[in-house]
Amino acid sequence: MMKHKEIERLIQKQLDREISPNEKRMLDKHLAQCPQCAQFSQEMIETSKSLAGLGQFYPGANFNARVLAELGLKRRFVWKKAGIAFAGSWVAALLFFVYSPLPGQVLAWLTTSFPAMIRFFNKVELVITSLSQVITPLFKSSLTTVNPMIGLVFSIIFVYFLGKALQKEVRCKA
Amino acid sequence: MSERDDIIHLIQRAIDNDEQACSTILNIYKGRIFSYVYRMVKNYHDAEDITFDAFIKCFNALPSFDTSKSFTTWLFTITHNVAMDYFRKNKQEYEYFDERHASTENLAEDFAQQRKMERIDQAILKLTPVDRELVILFHKEEHTYEEISEITHMPVTTIKTRLHRARKKLRLLVLEHAKKA
Numbered sequence: 001m002m003k004h005k006e007i008e009r010l011i012q013k014q015l016d017r018e019i020s021p022n023e024k025r026m027l028d029k030h031l032a033q034c035p036q037c038a039q040f041s042q043e044m045i046e047t048s049k050s051l052a053g054l055g056q057f058y059p060g061a062n063f064n065a066r067v068l069a070e071l072g073l074k075r076r077f078v079w080k081k082a083g084i085a086f087a088g089s090w091v092a093a094l095l096f097f098v099y100s101p102l103p104g105q106v107l108a109w110l111t112t113s114f115p116a117m118i119r120f121f122n123k124v125e126l127v128i129t130s131l132s133q134v135i136t137p138l139f140k141s142s143l144t145t146v147n148p149m150i151g152l153v154f155s156i157i158f159v160y161f162l163g164k165a166l167q168k169e170v171r172c173k174a
Numbered sequence: 175m176s177e178r179d180d181i182i183h184l185i186q187r188a189i190d191n192d193e194q195a196c197s198t199i200l201n202i203y204k205g206r207i208f209s210y211v212y213r214m215v216k217n218y219h220d221a222e223d224i225t226f227d228a229f230i231k232c233f234n235a236l237p238s239f240d241t242s243k244s245f246t247t248w249l250f251t252i253t254h255n256v257a258m259d260y261f262r263k264n265k266q267e268y269e270y271f272d273e274r275h276a277s278t279e280n281l282a283e284d285f286a287q288q289r290k291m292e293r294i295d296q297a298i299l300k301l302t303p304v305d306r307e308l309v310i311l312f313h314k315e316e317h318t319y320e321e322i323s324e325i326t327h328m329p330v331t332t333i334k335t336r337l338h339r340a341r342k343k344l345r346l347l348v349l350e351h352a353k354k355a
Contacts, residue, residue, distance in 0.1 A: 051313035
């Protein structure tokens with residue numbers, strides 16, 4: 001029969017995940033015959049299992065903000081990116097309103113359903129007419145006066161929702 | 175994409191000062207690092223300061239991180255070094271290897287959130303800081319002996335000897351605690 005000291009060494013090896021299959025067989029054989037070692041082994045295994053299941057603690061709620069502030073990370077708007085996105089979305093919206101029949105139908109429904117909207121569009125139309133004559137000679141034959149304004153609104157909304165993507169974090173050297 | 179690739183991708187983004195990537199790294203590791211430090215120093219505020227310094231050092235040193243190695247082991251190594259500086263600076267109050275710090279003080283009162291500590295947690299706190307660290311790194315964090323050696327700069331044989339002794343002591347402490355309960 002193996003000595004208790006030798007068995008304790010094997011139990012520790014088992015907990016170290018380093019026991020060989022042969023040593024495991026020897027250990028199991030001994031534990032089956034020796035209640036004292038079996039109890040010791042069981043208690044050691046349970047202690048190790050409890051360690052693996054230990055809970056986790058967390059630092060304070062503003063920990064991330066403190067670390068990021070210390071690193072000097074701040075969000076900055078990338079104007080070049082924003083300009084391209086804005087211009088691109090404006091042109092896309094214009095083309096959509098010019099060539100798609102859907103916006104015209106929706107606009108017709110809105111203006112007939114809400115008389116106040118007709119009055120609003122009439123006022124805006126005066127401004128847009130002169131602007132579109134100057135700014136968009138290329139499109140003026142195909143554009144209605146309302147389209148650039150709607151395109152503008154869509155572009156603003158588009159850039160607003162892309163706001164986060166159009167920012168980048170820069171590390172500010174103090 | 176594997177978990178390792180995800181981490182490497184996050185690291186690359188963090189090197190480019192991507193705030194979101196830094197936040198994600200913090201969210202993944204802050205609990206593990208803070209728990210490891212808290213169990214070592216036994217003081218919530220000091221643990222938070224050490225965790226804070228460890229992450230600052232980690233982010234500043236990210237460009238020099240070798241992506242072929244384990245990020246977790248690297249982060250734990252930085253944290254261990256910061257904690258050791260802390261032990262050195264506070265030598266009056268703390269001693270990493272000092273057996274006297276394997277005390278019986280009640281830490282529940284010190285813990286800001288007044289969380290009910292488990293029996294095993296109470297037992298761990300009665301070990302020396304170095305033994306607590308080894309037990310946590312091996313059993314809780316599941317690092318290998320080689321990784322623990324890299325983190326703590328201790329020889330594997332010393333780690334094994336200390337860990338075997340710590341486990342036996344923990345078993346007795348848990349039994350003692352159970353009897354009292």
